[in-house]
Amino acid sequence: MTDRLHLPPSLPISLPMRLRRLPMAVVRRLLPSTCALCGDGCDGVVCPPCCAQFAPPRGPCCARCANPLPVSPPPRKREPVASVQGQDVENSLATEPVCGSCLADPPAFDATVAAVDYAAPLDQLVLQLKFGARLPLAPWFAERLRDAVLARPAMALPDVLCPVPLGRRRLVERGFNQALEIARPLAASLGVALHPKLAERTTETTAQSGVTPAERAGNVRGAFAAADPDRIAGRHVGLVDDVMTSGHTLAELAATFKRFGAARVTNFVFARTPPHF
Numbered sequence: 001m002t003d004r005l006h007l008p009p010s011l012p013i014s015l016p017m018r019l020r021r022l023p024m025a026v027v028r029r030l031l032p033s034t035c036a037l038c039g040d041g042c043d044g045v046v047c048p049p050c051c052a053q054f055a056p057p058r059g060p061c062c063a064r065c066a067n068p069l070p071v072s073p074p075p076r077k078r079e080p081v082a083s084v085q086g087q088d089v090e091n092s093l094a095t096e097p098v099c100g101s102c103l104a105d106p107p108a109f110d111a112t113v114a115a116v117d118y119a120a121p122l123d124q125l126v127l128q129l130k131f132g133a134r135l136p137l138a139p140w141f142a143e144r145l146r147d148a149v150l151a152r153p154a155m156a157l158p159d160v161l162c163p164v165p166l167g168r169r170r171l172v173e174r175g176f177n178q179a180l181e182i183a184r185p186l187a188a189s190l191g192v193a194l195h196p197k198l199a200e201r202t203t204e205t206t207a208q209s210g211v212t213p214a215e216r217a218g219n220v221r222g223a224f225a226a227a228d229p230d231r232i233a234g235r236h237v238g239l240v241d242d243v244m245t246s247g248h249t250l251a252e253l254a255a256t257f258k259r260f261g262a263a264r265v266t267n268f269v270f271a272r273t274p275p276h277f
Helices: 015-020 024-030 048-054 100-104 122-132 137-150 168-174 178-190 213-220 248-259
Strands: 082-084 087-089 111-117 160-163 199-201 224-226 236-244 264-272
Touching (some): 122 137, 122 236, 122 264, 160 178, 178 236, 199 248, 224 248, 236 248
Parallel strands (some): 111 264, 160 236
16 A cells, blocks of 8 residues: 555645645636726736726926925926935936925935825725735835836946834734835845834834824934944935825935935835815
């Protein structure tokens, strides 16, 4: 009688373990992907028609905060030459328009790249990633961000990317940092170094969505620290997050890096919440 492999009941061969032994082409046929927006079958998480319909390139936006610009944006003031890693370089955003709010009260960060507007139905994808742990969405977010970066060829790439850190309690509850999941494929596609622990959140703050707009700046004030100052001084740092709403979290983190000598800070966010007038 041929011997058979007997596994104890506590150690079954799970379906994921079986699938890992199969070629990816076979796995795709067994478990075909469906579009996260329309439900049709596709090779990725969002089908090309939905991508074209719901994630087109954004219109004219402020180079600094990524908010939409009026029909006739204010002229961009020419900024002084910046120094990055000991070399004088022309400010690549010197000719890009900046909104009146950023001219009147410049934020701590120097530029923002946003892939899409935070609006239906793409807002549901953000929620699926953040609260539904649908991690395959993160590389798709990174692809849209990469395309937004490539659409601005005059913009200098950062020297290092840093995801906005989560507090320890929220990281334990969620099990992952969605900003880091986006930053990994984005760094690889741009050829930029990724340092996940360049910053740390030292204060467990209330989620910005849980406080009023007037309280958001104070809610994150002093919430961050530079974990590796030597990698910050004189460098262009890129901050990665899923959504930018008021911008206070990114501004606080940028201010922290500027105190440790960062030459420039650029935000890379998948979605930008349109201002409410």
